[in-house]
Amino acid sequence: MRLLVVEDETRLAASLRRGLQAEGFVVDVEATGPGGLDAARHGDYDAMILDVMLPGLSGYEVVRRLRAEERWLPVLMLSAKDGEYDQADGLDCGADDYLTKPFSYVVLLARLRALLRRGAPERPAVLAVGDLRLDPARRRVTRADAEVALTTREYALLDYLMRRPGEVVSKTELLDHVWDAAVETAPNAVEVYVGYLRRKIGRDRLETVRGAGYRLAT
């Protein structure tokens, strides 16, 4: 999952990056309104965390322009203001959720997950495909009720695939969303991790579609 964080307070930005990366997200940070807008336009992110007070262009304005261009990526707004009308303004100009600073990290994560779930075609709190279950809140995976131990990368890969069951997902797409796009990673890494996953969740769960990508059997 790729996230865009637009925040000009460098300490908060760094802390968000660290925390979200630890959860397995791929995180890019922009510090200005125009920079964030540009990144959102071209970056192919799964969601965006956006401060209201930004140099160059306010968060409100960034969302408004994105929506005007028919870009619908989920946007979670952050603001120091907490008057109710400010909140309503943020939502009405196109944001999907709103948090006031100071906010709790746990709440941020929960709302972010809710947001990502909402954007997906189906949005169970626990993802389930066959006897495979993945609980994003607890970061736990079970297969026929037996727990499966996964590393961060394996988990992120399975998470991404389970949000698109039955669909073919290309190696490039996986590299963009599960790996860090800034780092050049060989496509072979995907093959290697698909191999690891197959050993843990069952060989036939994860089909190879030659020349196209991988598909999680439904």
Next chain:
Amino acid sequence: MRLLVVEDETRLAASLRRGLQAEGFVVDVEATGPGGLDAARHGDYDAMILDVMLPGLSGYEVVRRLRAEERWLPVLMLSAKDGEYDQADGLDCGADDYLTKPFSYVVLLARLRALLRRGAPERPAVLAVGDLRLDPARRRVTRADAEVALTTREYALLDYLMRRPGEVVSKTELLDHVWDAAVETAPNAVEVYVGYLRRKIGRDRLETVRGAGYRLAT
């Protein structure tokens, strides 16, 4: 837009009904957990506003059961609690948004609109010609509901033809679009692959127009 409000405090329920109706929504109110669950199952609502503290069945439980039944209508939870973990729990058990009492009516409306805006996620349409179906996202082809296994090239060829059903497509055009235009490929390759396709999707599906090209029978 039809809304379901599940709330047992009659004064709050009445006020919500009045306010939302004034905004043009059609509003039904249920006062108990089981009643709300039942209404959500059968009512065909566009969204649901759900209190956590309910007689009979808690709001958490109602959402969890709905999601377990694969019902994905947007749910906005209301609660008097405001501990951060409660909020996280509500979202993780399947709600899409969360408000704590007392809440401002303006905020409620804004969040509701944000929720409704995230309607059905667009999914690339499935191409269908006769009993032949091609799903680009799943990269899957079925003929009379039976899956047809295709190689990359066969799939690309069928994809191109199915986007032009009934039209005559020349071999040159196919070489340009389905094969790599930069690489010089013999026109015979097209004939070979048309042959393969015919064996898999049915001989009469793919007509030869001598001297002009091929046509997918509609």
Next chain:
DNA sequence: AGGGACGCTGTGAGCGTGCTGAGGAGATTC
């Protein structure tokens, strides 16, 4: 009916794509 152009298909070589085991680099733990 005959000839020529066009299209079809079986065969097989070449190579692209994906899988795997081994191992090095970096982070973390004891």
Next chain:
DNA sequence: GAATCTCCTCAGCACGCTCACAGCGTCCCT
């Protein structure tokens, strides 16, 4: 500082897809 874990690269291997080739069948025109 050693042991462990995780991530990722590399090289070798195997499968099966792709396509050229050649021979035959089919269609159309005279």
